Amino acid sequence: MNGQFGDPLLFLVRALFDLAIFVVLLRYFLQLFRGNFFNPLTQSIVRMTDPVLRPLRRLLPHSRRHDFAALLVTGVLIVVMVVVLAAMSGKGMPGGGVLVLSALYFGFLSVTNLFFWTVLLRALSSWLGNSGSPAVALLADLTAPLLQPVQRILPPLGGLDLSPLVVLLGIQVLQMVVGNLLFG
Template sequence: MVSTFSNIGVFILATLGILYLFAVLLRFMLQLARADFYNPISQGIVKITNPLLRPLRKIVPGFFGLDMASLVLALLVGWVMILGAGFLAGVGMLNPLSALLWSLLGCLMTLIAILFVGMLISIVVSWVAPHSANPALVLLRQLLEPVYAPVRKIIPPLGVIDISPIFVFILLTVADKLLLGFAQSAAMPQLVYNLFWHIPF
């Protein structure tokens, strides 16, 4: 019975934690991409993240246009998820420094997975509704453009066909596998790995 309650606790913590981590990482991506903050979805993300982000920005300044406070908050969210899951699962107190490293790796894997899934959605929509003005799709295109743009400079479109997503998919998959290798070398427990979202292959 205790094990069942522990599993339920870890599940609730992981679900709520990953949802908030999504919001924080999307907030970082919004500023990085100079996306439309008047988009209703952007406004929702801002409202969710502001209560913790505003106080943090008073002590964590931006750096070369990067929203460092959002990155720090993402690390802290992952860190709390890891330590909380370890406590709820009854594995004892995890090393806080190791948990911080695992949080960094987990946040990076989650960010890669967000981009990966976002690209899949964008590609499917480009075939069925290429000119949709849906706020979610407009925002998605804005968030992905900074990812595609550097690749397009090297590999331009073939006429009307943009092949940059193919190479971005390859780069994201390679990066995810490298991060998984780092996670294994950093002795990340399976419990911790399962807390974060990642490409499922």
């Protein structure tokens, strides 16, 4: 079943893990960036993650901005994903060092991909002019800490904000550099 274009089952399993990881990471970054928890989409994310995170919060230290339970769940999901994908691809259980390195790399990719897609969606939504929707507000909460430093350095040119392009290019370059350092 694994041909020139890859294994569709591996793709689906990876996509399901990525979606679960993204939801938990959204919860973490919304708290870190002090997102609007009255937003209906944010409330949906909270409802989806609360059954897992609430019991863990009783065991882990508390912080106003850092949700350590969300970080723990993200880490566990990434490790399980690496093990499951390795087993499904017939490579067997990765050794300790490979497992840690792979988990760190997939965690890095999850965070950078989350920000890549949120910045891209925010830029596209700005062209559509639907700035009052809860989805656009959620994207603004998540991307403002990345875009504002670039916007201070690079002002809009004739009404055109190039900061999303700079951030997207920066994320891709960072992914390449880290990938080459770890696996090059």
